[in-house]
Amino acid sequence: MNIQVNTDRNTQGGSELNKHVVDVLTGALERFTGQITRVEVHLGDENGDKVSQNDKKCLIEARLAHIKPIVVSHKDMSIHQAIDGASDKLVRAIDSYLGKLTDHSKPENIWSESDVEDSGEEAAF
8 A cells, every 4th residue: 555645835744744644544544455555645734824723634535446536634733633533534434435335235144054943843924
């Protein structure tokens, strides 16, 4: 999985920030590793030098094989909190999208043979 980190002019990037992003996303997306081809992360400070609440933004675009990109964003007090929030949203979005692709029209038998006791009588439902 290729992870690309982009920052705006108001956000100071660097190797520590990149490592944090890669660590958070690698852990959060571990079970989707075979399905995700690339992840783009865009970090920004919407108000620049002005001090305000929830102005740090993280936008994450995940590209899954043979599926349209999934995009989420999160704003928070710090860039690390924004990254964590966006990664949580991304996991939920991927789970939801992949769940919708599952064929629910063919119900699975929820009972195994060992769960059913043979009483010798036929059950009427």
